[in-house]
Amino acid sequence: MTSKIIPRTHFWQGNEACAEAAIVSGCRFFAGYPITPASEIGEHLAWRLPQVGGIAVQMEDEIASLGAVVGASWAGAKAMTATSGPGFSLMQELIGYAFMTETPCVVVDVQRTGPSTGQATKGGQGDVMQARWGTHGDYASIALSPNSVQEMFDLTIRAFNLAETYRTPVVLLADEIIAHMREQIIIPQSDQITIINRKKPKPTDKAFFNGEDVAPMPSVGEGYNVPITGSTHNEYGYRFTADRAVHKQLVESLIGKVRNNSEKIVDYESNNFDDCDVGIVSFGCTSRAVYETVDLAKKKGVTVGFVRLKTIWPFPEEAVRNIAKNAKVIIVPELNMGEVFYEVERVVHGYVPVIPLNKIGGGEMITPEELLAKIIESVKKVD
Amino acid sequence: MTEAFTSRKYLRDMSLPFCVGCGCVTVINHFLRAVHELGHKDLSKFVFCSGIGCAGWIPSPYFKADSIHTPHGRSIPVATGVKLLRSDLNVVVFGGDGDIAGIGMGHLVHAARRNLDITVVMVNNMIYGMTGGQVAPTTPIGTKTTTTPYGSFEQPLDVTRLVVAAGASFVARWTTAHGEQLKESLKKAVATKGFAFVEAVSPCPTAFGRRAGFKDVAETFRWYRDNSVPLEETEKMTVEELTSKIAVGEYVDRKIPTFTETIFKTIREAKKSEKTN
Ligand SMILES: Cc1ncc(C[n+]2csc(CCOP(=O)(O)OP(=O)(O)O)c2C)c(N)n1
């Protein structure tokens, strides 16, 4: 492979698509620690980044990996790490730090079956809430959920663009099934791909944090003498560890960057019939069963609409509310014991019943047949 | 060097947060003197990284420079990312013994093993100062701390020797009572290509001195002087004789391939072979 990827149809693995997308996004620094099912991302970048003038290093653990990514980001690079549940847990400390210091970076979490070492090689979707609430304190998250190799590519690019736009860590919440499968992927011409870079300061600028809009970001070594800290700080980066007003203003503005722009950030796919019997809210690998199920249900005389979450955080509340208006019942299939389910319940707020379909262990997907059975059962219940 | 030394040109116009008699202030002074004597008119060629703890506040935000104040123990990984992107800058880490050799220990050993081209200054006050005097990995056995009210029952760690064993280019240990030597070693450390580690054994009158039975900082200094042994002399001493002694001096100063040299060489060669393939 030459250092540039050729814009055409390829047959790639999900992790490979993610790694190539990082390069297209302008990522020139990767630091990671090996873990199934994410290792191929680091391996691929260890081979590819040097070819394009970038650096890939294997660190001593996941904390150090995200630490190095944060350092590289402040030195001016677009930077990324990739891991799975156990490593994602270790990274939570620095995810909070990246949020607090407004450090753009991308964290790929290829979900496997947890808790703990669980079933290390088997896919799962149990990190949804960790991607939202994993670190301590008040914060907002951005997490994207790909459901194909194509989206491993497209959403990785989007993750970098969002990280750079809002100066915040962005999680690509993938899963083992999408990461390890191979399928066709179309790489567009480079002029068809939008790449966003962080806003740089003017030489006279002094305030680099906590602005009403996203503040411009200097790099270290550019002469701005910027103090960067995970402690509460004002717009110049100076610590204020006791002042209530400074903390409130800081955290509200950091959360506001995401909340106030959630309409721009939220992305989903929907097939929302005006009057359907059942609505399905799904994401990631699980959503792949939905398309076929819609047809199977149709043959049984049941109309099924769906919303597929491409951003999980911020949660696509409007889309879920809309399907709740049109459907008599909502089903939430996921490879965990119920995570997105609770979020859907919160949003639907009793308007229609919300029914979970959970499956865990063995890395097995929810099949269209299982989903269909749940649909038939649910329709009977609400009739 | 015609210009006279003043720490003011390197410091922001703010008052330092340290207790009276705190060794952190001494370390700041000697470090800035070292920087001055190396001919730096300002800190524009430096990036500072530090973790959490009193010593973590040394550069952040008091140095007129870029400083990254990381979570507890994570300064070295962040410094790694900075250095790999900006190998032209001097990346200097400050931290306490808890920050660097307790929670951050794994990172320290691996950075030394890689011979990452940064300088780490560990201010060893033998205690967790900021949190009020809990036992540290460096606390002498028998010391009463808030978490060892009957006396510490753990062997302290000789961090300096550990860093030597891990493969650093330059390693030195002094106490703040050895001002001139400390400053000279800091100069060498900053100028070193490769991993440079300086341990500054340093008083914390608030959280350590009191409990260790020192009346004041002057007494701590006397204790440092009386109990410091030049490294050369330690070879003749038995393990018992060395207990509770501070072996001071420059432990290593060696030219070995550094992390940035090796990584960039590897990348250059990879690119070359890519072309010829
Ligand atoms: C993850 C984490 N654990 C614990 C703390 C609490 N804490 C703050 S400073 C500190 C130790 C300080 O000791 P040291 O690093 O030796 O620095 P000193 O204050 O003595 O200079 C601890 C445990 C923290 N901030 N973060």
Ligand code: SF4
């Ligand atoms: S508590 Fe100890 S280390 Fe911290 S500022 Fe006071 S004297 Fe220095």
